[in-house]
Amino acid sequence: MTKSELVEKVVANHKHMTSKEAEYVINEFFHAISLALSEGERVELRGFGSFTTKKREARVGRNPKTGEAVQVPAKVVPHFKPGKELREKVDGNC
Amino acid sequence: MTKAEIANIIHERIGFSKKESAQLVETVLEEIKQALIDGEDVKLSGFGHFMLREKHARRGRNPKTGQDITIEPRRVVTFRASQLLKNNLLDDAE
Numbered sequence: 345m346t347k348s349e350l351v352e353k354v355v356a357n358h359k360h361m362t363s364k365e366a367e368y369v370i371n372e373f374f375h376a377i378s379l380a381l382s383e384g385e386r387v388e389l390r391g392f393g394s395f396t397t398k399k400r401e402a403r404v405g406r407n408p409k410t411g412e413a414v415q416v417p418a419k420v421v422p423h424f425k426p427g428k429e430l431r432e433k434v435d436g437n438c
Numbered sequence: 439m440t441k442a443e444i445a446n447i448i449h450e451r452i453g454f455s456k457k458e459s460a461q462l463v464e465t466v467l468e469e470i471k472q473a474l475i476d477g478e479d480v481k482l483s484g485f486g487h488f489m490l491r492e493k494h495a496r497r498g499r500n501p502k503t504g505q506d507i508t509i510e511p512r513r514v515v516t517f518r519a520s521q522l523l524k525n526n527l528l529d530d531a532e
Contacts, residue, residue, distance in 0.1 A: 345473040345480045353469040358462065368452055369462050374485040376447045380439040382526050387439040392467045393515075397527060420527045422486070424517030433475050434490065435512045 381422055393426040441467075474515055486519040 345353075347370060354366040377387050377395055387395040402418040426434070441463050449459040470488065473480050480488040491514050498509045 345470070345478050347482050347484075350466070350469055350480070350482070354462065354465055357465045357469075358458070365452070369448055369454070370466060370482075371484075372448055372451055373444060373463065373466055374482060376439070376444050378485065378523055378526050381523075385439055389441055389467055392471060422517075422519040422523055422527060424486075424488075424515075424519075426515045430471055430474065430515060433471070434515050 384420075389427070391427055391429045393424055393430055396423050396425070397421065398423045477513075482520075484520055484522050486517055486523055489516050489518060490514070491516055 347367075350370060351363050351366045354369065355361055355363050358366070380387050381395055381397050384397060389395075397420045400419050400421055403416050405414050405416040406412065407414055442460070445456065445460040445463045448454060448462060449456050452459075454462065470480050474488060474490060477490060479490060482488075493509075493512050493514055495511045496509050498507055499505065500507055
């Protein structure tokens with residue numbers, strides 16, 4: 345499923361809504377999550393999962409092409425942990 | 439951040455009623471969840487991809503009792519953040 349397919353699904357559930365409006369909602373939704381994460385906040389979506397950030401220490405990496413050692417700076421990366429309900433339902437369908 | 443806070447942002451920024459904004463948050467999450475349960479990956483450009491991975495059975499150990507157990511094959515959800523989301527975290531962290 346892509347974002348535009350998700351837009352269609354939202355319109356199907358909220359019949360009076362235009363796809364343009366549904367698109368705004370979806371963009372705002374993920375923008376809000378992104379913003380909260382960039383402020384170091386945890387985003388907990390009950391029944392779905394939670395988004396958090398994790399710190400990565402600076403390390404010495406290697407350019408795989410040239411073999412040259414490069415300094416990789418410390419960074420913060422997003423992380424998603426599926427909630428119990430999502431985890432169980434996704435696995436139950438195998 | 440919780441679902442209620444995201445609903446409030448949608449209410450304030452797009453102007454849907456509080457009730458409808460809350461329903462929209464549920465719809466978005468439900469539709470993503472349903473696609474994953476149906477075995478479909480969900481690709482949200484600018485945010486990230488929710489992908490399904492099939493895990494093989496492996497031998498594990500109950501850390502409490504030390505007993506050997508077999509971990510059954512299972513299907514799990516993983517999230518790969520888009521470059522855009524990763525960059526958002528880095529820009530704000532500095």
